Amino acid sequence: MRTAAKELNSITSTGALFGRKLNVSIPTAVSGKGVWIFDEHNNGYLDAAGGCAVVNVGHGVTEIAEAIGQQAETLAYVNGTQFTNVAAEGLADALAPHLSATVPDPRCYFLSTGSEAVEAAIKFARQVWVERGKPGKWQFISRRPSYHGNTLAGLSLSAREHYKTAFLPLLLPFEKILAPLGEGEDLQLAEALEAMLLKLGPENVAAFIAEPIGGSSTAATVPDLDYWPKVRKICNRYDVLLIADEVMCGMGRTGRWLASEHFGLQADIVTLGKGINGGYAPLSAMVASGELVAEIAQGSGQFLHAGTYSHTPVMCAAGLATVQYLEKHQLVERSAEMGNLLHNKLLRLKQFSSVGKIQGRGLFAGIEFLDDPALRKPFQRNRKFIEKLVAE
Numbered sequence: 531m532r533t534a535a536k537e538l539n540s541i542t543s544t545g546a547l548f549g550r551k552l553n554v555s556i557p558t559a560v561s562g563k564g565v566w567i568f569d570e571h572n573n574g575y576l577d578a579a580g581g582c583a584v585v586n587v588g589h590g591v592t593e594i595a596e597a598i599g600q601q602a603e604t605l606a607y608v609n610g611t612q613f614t615n616v617a618a619e620g621l622a623d624a625l626a627p628h629l630s631a632t633v634p635d636p637r638c639y640f641l642s643t644g645s646e647a648v649e650a651a652i653k654f655a656r657q658v659w660v661e662r663g664k665p666g667k668w669q670f671i672s673r674r675p676s677y678h679g680n681t682l683a684g685l686s687l688s689a690r691e692h693y694k695t696a697f698l699p700l701l702l703p704f705e706k707i708l709a710p711l712g713e714g715e716d717l718q719l720a721e722a723l724e725a726m727l728l729k730l731g732p733e734n735v736a737a738f739i740a741e742p743i744g745g746s747s748t749a750a751t752v753p754d755l756d757y758w759p760k761v762r763k764i765c766n767r768y769d770v771l772l773i774a775d776e777v778m779c780g781m782g783r784t785g786r787w788l789a790s791e792h793f794g795l796q797a798d799i800v801t802l803g804k805g806i807n808g809g810y811a812p813l814s815a816m817v818a819s820g821e822l823v824a825e826i827a828q829g830s831g832q833f834l835h836a837g838t839y840s841h842t843p844v845m846c847a848a849g850l851a852t853v854q855y856l857e858k859h860q861l862v863e864r865s866a867e868m869g870n871l872l873h874n875k876l877l878r879l880k881q882f883s884s885v886g887k888i889q890g891r892g893l894f895a896g897i898e899f900l901d902d903p904a905l906r907k908p909f910q911r912n913r914k915f916i917e918k919l920v921a922e
């Protein structure tokens with residue numbers, strides 16, 4: 531045991547920290563400014579992806595740091611069952627105008643991580659059906675490939691097998707349909723939702739969940755324009771709620787406040803995370819339409835969910851300052867503008883034989899790497915192409 535621990539120390543430089551990667555040594559980040567991260571040796575790293583689409587306002591923004599400090603000084607914590615608070619109310623009101631094109635009369639429930647927002651969305655959708663007297667509706671349909679989080683229900687919705695294999699006995703049996711490809715044939719992939727609903731029986735299905743523009747699993751795939759209208763129609767016809775997971779593609783990343791806007795998509799529930807607070811404090815949101823929230827208010831009177839840190843003032847103050855910063859500097863419009871430039875320049879990568887599709891909207895871009903582009907053959911996973919590219 532002691533030898534193993536010694537070996538662990540030789541491969542990680544992290545002392546007592548149980549870090550994310552146990553078999554590699556990674557740099558220690560010390561500071562950040564704008565698009566740059568600096569390590570302990572003052573090496574600078576261009577934070578091109580904003581972590582994982584998190585840092586959408588840059589590092590070292592004084593206004594956000596001050597808002598967090600002021601909130602911590604004024605009021606650190608209250609429990610959401612006993613008090614509402616000014617920061618949470620302010621953040622919800624500031625977000626609402628940016629969400630209402632997608633969720634009518636949006637109501638925001640604040641949590642800490644994207645996985646928690648997805649988990650809350652699942653429970654909320656399920657509770658709506660229980661309140662409506664349709665307790666048979668408990669199943670959820672998602673897509674393959676997809677990623678909706680690392681909690682057990684989020685993982686159950688996700689089609690990312692290497693994250694799931696070890697935990698399969700603990701996961702829920704949610705069905706998947708194939709994700710769209712944006713290559714002109716997505717209408718058929720949308721129709722697969724109808725086939726799946728008929729297979730499961732719509733009386734057993736609570737909701738369909740998907741990313742409006744694909745995130746980490748489909749590298750910013752933009753579905754064909756007829757995809758989302760068809761999905762919305764099917765959900766309406768079979769009385770199934772539609773959850774748009776905007777944890778990665780939302781909050782301005784694609785050049786619109788929500789990626790759903792590119793398609794005129796109306797969702798019943800939206801999940802937000804990552805860029806909602808630019809990375810300054812953990813924050814996510816489950817946003818539901820006022821109509822659905824009213825049904826629960828007039829029914830049992832309480833969303834059956836709880837969390838010590840839901841609606842916490844400090845994280846909401848960070849979120850409010852971030853939304854104000856995005857507005858003041860028109861960064862969502864800027865994302866659209868700079869996105870055009872980025873996508874034009876990315877086209878140059880087409881000269882490399884390993885580059886396949888280049889896709890996305892705004893400052894959200896995905897590049898497909900292929901071993902054989904003519905056959906659309908991906909690299910064998912064990913060649914670790916992406917790890918080598920990232921290391922470079």
Ligand code: PMP
Pocket residue numbers: 582643644645646648677678679680741745746775776777778779803804
């Ligand atoms: N949904 C989507 C679409 C995501 O991309 C992610 C994170 N990559 C999550 C949910 C989970 O968010 P978190 O890692 O903050 O729990």
